[in-house]
Amino acid sequence: MNIVVTGGAGFLGSRVITELLAAADAGKLPHPLTTVISLDLSPSTLDDPRVVSHTGDLADPALLERVIDADTAGIYHLAAVLSGGSAEDFDLAHRVNVDATHQLLETARRLDSPPTFIFTSSLAVFGGDMPDVVPSNLATQPESTYGAFKAIGELMVNEYSRKGWVDARIARLPTISVRPGSPNSAASSFASGIIREPLQGIPAVCPVPLDTRMWLSSPNTAVANLVHAYLVPAERLPAWRVLDIPGVSVTVGEMLQALEAVGGAEARALVSEVPDQAVMDIVCSWPGAFDVDATLALGFAPDSSFESAVRQFHAEFVA
Structure with a gap:
């Protein structure tokens, strides 16, 4: 088959x-x-x-x-x-x-x-x-x-x-984060870019407010x-x-805190805030948390935390 x-x-x-x-x-x-x-x-x-x-x-x-x-x-x-x-x-x-x-x-x-x-x-x-x-x-x-x-x-x-x-x-x-490789055409591509690039010493831009809540895996x-x-x-x-499908619910600000926890203050300093209305119009219309009791009961599972996802990326692609 x-x-x-x-x-x-x-x-x-x-x-x-x-x-x-x-x-x-x-x-x-x-x-x-x-x-x-x-x-x-x-x-x-x-x-x-x-x-x-x-x-x-x-x-x-x-x-x-x-x-x-x-x-x-x-x-x-x-x-x-x-x-x-x-x-x-x-x-x-x-x-x-x-x-x-x-x-x-x-x-x-x-x-x-x-x-x-x-x-x-x-x-x-x-x-x-x-x-x-x-x-x-x-x-x-x-x-x-x-x-x-x-x-x-x-x-x-x-x-x-x-x-x-x-x-x-x-x-x-x-939304998948942290995705390795180059930015793609997704409006949410920044959700990986603001972690991936700074961990490799490259500046990145955050186009949405830091209180934007995201549902990530x-x-x-x-x-x-x-x-x-x-x-x-x-x-x-x-x-x-x-x-x-289960995910973890975090604000963009909390994502950057996870970046700093893994990459240090120097990595966090590489992220600048530059609002992009086109990205905000799409991403900020999305929900930031779901009731996933039904899918958890079927055996699906989320990451333990967003920081664990950042550490996973760091271990595989940076360290």
Whole structure:
């Protein structure tokens, strides 16, 4: 059997593939795993004979028909145009985040055995007036193109699951921090940049007020939760398949305190405050805390603290 990972050549996708292979080696998957297929615009760089890389347009039906077949037991749909890129190019975001999601679901629908379908959503589906802690049944009211298209994706994936065409798990991920590498097109990219760059002696800019509250997860914890989503038995899941993945709730000011605790005062001094209204309009519309009792009961888990996420990044990429 195989598992297909869209966005499999990316930072998160590569780590998901690695953890899926480790889970298979440990006998944790509900089926044998012979191949993980990375489907992305770029080839996967993972060096494992069980990883097969396909490149191309995710909205291309012919490509999906070649990649997804009777041996496909699972699909991770991680590929997306991120928040900043969606704000800049509506049509591209619609093609990738809506049209390609629909095409992927249609391809999966034609399989005789419904595959497990993991769709990564975002807290950007929320906006408007919100309580301090968002309950699991709060209606979505996105205030960005990215959030709107993720909300559309949630509805589509859940409907295909309700019809029995896929076995869906819709993972609303926290903002990932600290993400290694270069800044990306997400409006929340600063949430990693204000930690990552100063820990490496590089100045960084904070574009939002320090009292902005954020819902965060380290990359390792996010990946562990995404793999766990595959393992949760379908009978334990609610009919509405959206799962608010646990995170830690911290203000940006508290994030900078964690930076100073790990990197010292000299690292904190490298962060300057330069308000950016375009970033604030998107990020400050997002919730900063969720009621995750239901997902905790299913075995999902957050980081112990944001400082632990900073120390994790420092140990792996700086020290």
